[in-house]
Amino acid sequence: MSNLDVQPAATECGGREDVPDGPVRELLSARAVPLGESTQVRRLLPNLGRRMVGAWCFVDHYGPDDIAQEPGMQVPPHPHIGLQTVSWLHEGEVLHRDSLGSKQTVRPRELGLMTAGRAISHSEESPRDHARYLHGAQLWVALPDAHRHRAPAFEHHVALPEVSGGSGLRATVILGELDGAASPGSTFTPIVGADVTLAAGTSARLPVEPDFEYAVMAMSGEAEVDGVRVGPGSMLYLGSGRSTLPLSAEVDSSLMLLGGEPFEERLVMWWNFFGRSAEDIVEAREDWIKGSRFGEVHGYAGPRLSAPALPPTPLKPRGRTR
Template identity: 80%
Template structure:
């Protein structure tokens, strides 16, 4: 779960002053970013017009990619701090290794949840014998100040609670709670993540929390979200103030619902780090280059990922919205 930009931008996210208390319909489009040797992702967060949704601060969507004769995902060992990573698949498998000694293959609609805390490193790769297609999302959750220096951890949940809302809606709850179904995944801030599948001709309503802000990430097919058509490569930001969300589809489709209480603290994101100041980011980069703070990942066939150069200009706030 990495940002492999060779010249990553420093981005300040968070704060509640710019979060609408009323519902909105703000369609965000992705930019394409290479990930490893053979994967290209569509990056929805941080976005020029929207940098955070609740504690969700980074969202990549990839595939479906035909990797039958390709190596698939190949992301060398790299560090993280101050965040949780969420691995979510619709097709394929991803082999996770980390500096805690974890080795786990994550499969479709299983939760791979890594809490970096004060520091961890990991790698991600398609297994040597892998499925012909790879399709999924990679997401980060910012840790609040009280928990961002906790010990690192990794969780894998093969069984997750499901919601059958009727009228063609079926949801799997990744994090938090939806309609009384609660995920076993560890969270440190009020948050929700759900994978929603809609049957052909579906017309349904999903209950929401009024105080949460939400967005819907299109995974496959075309979905009508509160009257707005959303297709893969886009995400609809919905704001706050909703108690339910109308969803419909002419043909089968799938989306991810992401939401949570607007994140009160301002965070500074650069490369694979979430901190609070330029000094913290610089220290983390130096530690990855010259110390053992992030540990070692064993078993990956290749060198670890070098840290990119820091920007020539000082890391500074850019605001929640443009």
């Protein structure tokens, strides 16, 4: 998925100095962002209050949208460097194409994982004959410096491990490891992503790593996370220092748990690019405009995205929070 802002902000993020030493309960609200002709997303990261959770650096939640008479998701070919993209659906399908030649329909509870590395381009769209509803999340993971120039790759995993936390709680491990269950998806930094479902009336505790920082976003329903109510359109940042996370729900609910070791490296994020300097971003943008480095996506019926103009002001370090 692309950041379709026509004037994307350029920011620097990462580093440990703004990571709390212990537990916090920081409720963040999403902002609405249009995505193509008929889809609107709730952008939860980067946020006015926080830019990263571990290596998680970008989170969009969309739907459930009734797209029976609409084209649904239509994101033209666009470039990425220095990150991984994670596609996660609860309803609907997304057809992924990329410059490696990959063509894959991602369905609910399947992992679509693209590692951009040094450069890749891709498109995402609802198939011509698609389900009525579209509901999911698109997330980005920053690659550490040792891996940001690696060869690009795409993975599709249908079978993912599950964790049961007692009656009424089930968690699918999307990335990383949770309670001894490990996702087959490739990771390059200590991280975890899990889809947690809570049946109505559930009260449970989920084991977590004290050295990780965590956040929880609501996909559906409304749940209580460590005493704070979280519903769709919000994300609860939890900091670190916990060994278990209390969860409860009065109605059927679904959450996404995102966590990882605080990302030590400082990096620059602009549009769809993650680098370590303004020069990295300028070079990537110029390569996209020239048609070099990122390859070509075949099969998408339409032009590729144009790169937005760079901001007129120089990048300024702002850390993980504002």
